[in-house]
Amino acid sequence: MSTRVDSPGGSEGVLSEDEYRERLIELPPSAKLVAKVLETDAPLSQGRLAEESLLPDRTVRYALNRLEEVGLVGSRYSFRDARKQVYFLRR
Template sequence: MGVSDTEAVTTGEGDATSWEAVEDLPPSAKLVAKVLEYEDTLTQSQLAEETLLPPRTVRYALSRLEEVGAVDSRFSFSDARKRLYTLSI
């Protein structure tokens, strides 16, 4: 029983540590992270629609989230001009 308790604490701490990096970011970055948590994968324009934030603000939020390693991005297969963003924490 002690081993499973330790594992639960370790995984819990990992999640908390990941989100701690986001806690120091601006509110817009936190909002974008939360939307990605619920929606899984979105483009920058879809994030702007979902968050009701201006595209420039979403772009800044995504760059800050990428700096702390909270977001992964990849090119869209359907449109190589667009990038798809997913939460990595």
């Protein structure tokens, strides 16, 4: 399996499963859990991620920031509610 991501430098590419895991392994457990939730059910809002992961909102925000820093998560405005952002794994 390969995962398409934007690298922190901004260039787009495809990550192998090993490369994906290598980026993820350095992150805190909360980021790993959020990534796992997004693997099975995305896109999700920050609030929905908190519900699904059973993590506090602040912890989810921190996890999303860390995942975005390494280029594993992207966001866009929700089609259902343009006031909300939803998050997804970059593939």
